[in-house]
Amino acid sequence: MKLHCEVEVVSRHLPALGLRNRGKGVRAVVSLCQQSAGNQRRPQASSDPDSQPPAFLFISTMKDRHGTRYQLKENIEQFFTKFVDEGKATVRLKEPPVDIRLSKANASSLKGFLSAMRLAYRGCGINTQLSTPTPVKTSEFEKFKTKMLITSKKDYPLNKNFPHFLEHLQTSYCGLLRIDMRMLCLKNLRKLDLSHNHIKKLPATVGDLIHLQELNLSDNHLESFSVALCQSTLQKSLRSLDLSKNKIKALPIQFCQLHELTDLKLDDNQLIRFPFKIGQLTNLHFLSAARNKLLFLPSEFKMLSLEYLDLFGNPFEPPEVLPTIKLQAPLTLLELSARTVLNNRIPYGPHIIPFHLCQDLDTAKTCVCGRFCLNSFIQGTSAMNLHSFSHTVVLVDNMGGTEAPIISYFCSLACYVNSSDMLK
């Protein structure tokens, strides 16, 4: 009986000596073994399990392939199984006085393994196949590689699978036209680098990689980033996204629901505008969108607090002198009800009101006063110094400018008059 996991054997004497363990497990094959020596086996052994030699624990690692054995019979002080569902458990032995910490195991295999250990502790017969303590082959550890970097087509694995436990995978310059479905089964992936390929579309199942923190898709042929991806588990995990050197014209509003994003690269695309709720990306520190087609920045841009901002080479328009006035008097019923729903944060959705109304509400403008407006507003542009929302700013043009036009909305004449000085 074998278990593949990470193991850390910690001596309980360490704290007494003022020492600490490294706190990091290593890949190991843990097995429940039995002495296979023929002289220990008696003829009646098969009929009476109790007469079998006791099982012991055998831990082999890459460095110690011949393994270390630990007696189990009446030698376990305690099991710690609170996090067994996360694939973690600790077994405290009496002699030697060590804690054997198992982690990154398959939860159900771990449970089975622990129950077998309990039986071994009581000295009972175990009804499963016990292994013989043999050195583990190097190839067995190959499967547990957590990092794989492929930077040419010839190294791309066509006939064999990616190691199941990969956490970091790079496949660049491989000429990929789409994402290999085998990658989407790598549930431990934290870092996926698919830069320098020919990928046109992302499957929504990328969002099933629940631990994915860094996604690099630079230098591909992407034209969009789908709503489904924006609303997937990436919302909770994705920190860094590189979409530079693609053909993206716009990002959906839902993009701003990727709340954990800290680094976003959008350089060398065809973006006409940022998603206007960009201010919701409150964790964003690094933003670059150089060489796009941005004409202005949305008013929510002012909510960002960045460390680094690069908007070089965008065709920003000079701010308009006169505001665009689209005020309605009196307000339409639609405008009034939309403002009421939004200002009172009344929940809405396509199951309650028509879908097109949901879209209208999703794209409502926010006035400088914090209230909302739909179709009745005054729109003004003002030049803002980008240093007001970023520590480091790359010049926006070759003339040394650090200003860009920002659009502001006003729900009423009063709001416009009150803040008209900010438009100067």
Ligand SMILES: [Zn+2]
């Ligand atoms: Zn207002």
